[in-house]
Amino acid sequence: MTRKIIIIALLSLSFASYSQYSFEGQIAENVEGKTVYLSIIEDYRKLSRPYFEQIIKKTKVDSLGYFKFQGDNLSLNNRIYRIHVDECSEEAVDTNHFLGRCENSKSILFIANNTDAISFPTSFADEVLCEITSTNSKSDAFLQIDALKEVMAIDFYDYRSEANQKLNSKKWFKKLQDFGQDLEEPLAELYIFDFLSDKRNETYSHYLKDISKNDYYNALGQRLVAKYPNTVFTELYQTEIATDLQMAAQTKVAYAYWKWILGSLLLLSVLFNIYFIVRQKSLRKHHKDQTLGKLTTQEQKIVNEILKDKTNKEIASGLFISLSTVKTHINNLYKKLDVTSRDEIKQLFS
Known part of the structure; x- marks a missing residue:
């Protein structure tokens, strides 16, 4: 009996150890006592900055600039997380600083689950929260995507003509979508989708055209349902796609309607001009005949x-x-x- 209890205890300890996460990193020296926040992001439309309701944990930086989050309260499936710290002095800290609107605020998005061990080392240029070392191969997917987006920005900047914008939009939509799909992580694809379909971006007009003819969006919805059923972000995506498809269809109908109206007006204009020319010739002939008479x-x-x-x-x-x-x-x-x-x-x- 005693032997059975010991075996059960050892198995429990082993499981507890396996199912714990550990996120640690170094911010900087001489920042002892600074608060570091860990957030979970269920709404992919709130990836741009920290939100109060996203915070699930906080910790303090030690005397060497290190921080660590550890526990077993996260999802066993991958989720999007953010680590955020404000390096401003305590006197300067306010709501704007906390929400990432200060150049001294540092933040990083990553993918993780309850079993991951992740570290955020200081880079060779002493930059913080810009590199990831993880037991989860998907953790640094957002960093890879951001690097690709920088190449895209340069491509758009080099040639600003309207024709080039259209060609680049078509090329980069496919390139980013293919890249996200190759990562085999729908959360990474959501990160790309959020960027391409953002109404504030120049990509939005192309997105409305692309969604009506590209099966990629439905396929992504199926991948989300298969891997992350009954989640906030999957339901949000399905709702958005349905709404945007309807909007794209209405835009297409409206475009066809106005195209028909403009075509009709153009035809009427041509017919009126023909009538006017014929009428003028007829009047001139009548006047000439009257004069000759x-x-x-x-x-x-x-x-x-x-x-x-x-x-x-x-x-x-x-x-x-x-x-x-x-x-x-x-x-x-x-x-x-x-x-x-x-x-x-x-x-x-x-």
Whole structure:
């Protein structure tokens, strides 16, 4: 009986040891007593900064600048966590500092679960909370994605034309989505999705077009349901996708509607212009016919000759009349048509 109790106790200790997490790191020297916060992020739309309601634990930095979180109260499945510290002096600490709106605030996002041992070493440039060493291969996924996003930013910055923006959007959407899928961690894909679908980013307009024709978003939803069923972030994603698909469809319908309206207006404009031109020609012909109707047959012949740019001598020869008769007819034309020159006659009958 005693032997059985000892075995059970040893197994319990072994399980407890295995199911504990340990997150530790170094902030800096001479910051003893600073508070470090551990947060869990269920809403991927709140990844940009710390929120009070996300905090699950806090600890103090020791005299050497080290901190450590340890326990067994986390999920056995991967979740998104944040470690955050404010290096400002106690006199300067306020709500804005705590929420990460101060350049002295340090923060890092990572993926972990209740069994992980993670350290955040100081980098070679004495930067803190920018590197991860973990027993969980997914922990540094966000750092990898951020590095890829920096390359994307440079790509967009180099060529700012609208044509290049469209080409880059298409290229980087696929590149980031493929990269996230290759990580085999839907939480990493949510991190990418949050960035690409953010209304504040230039990527949002392309996202609305992409979601209506790219099956990637439905596939990500299926991966989330399979690995993280009944979680806040999975339900949030499903709701967002359904809403955005509806919005994209409405945008597409609205675009088609306005395209039809603009096309109809353009057609009406073309038809009106054709009608106007035909109408003007008809009016000019009617006016010309009316004007010619006021003239004698001989005067009409002389007008036709003038329109052919013939001289008085050429008109006289062509109509077998004298030059003086031509001049008399032309003077009569000036009076009847209320003009003073051949050019005005041409303009009147052009």
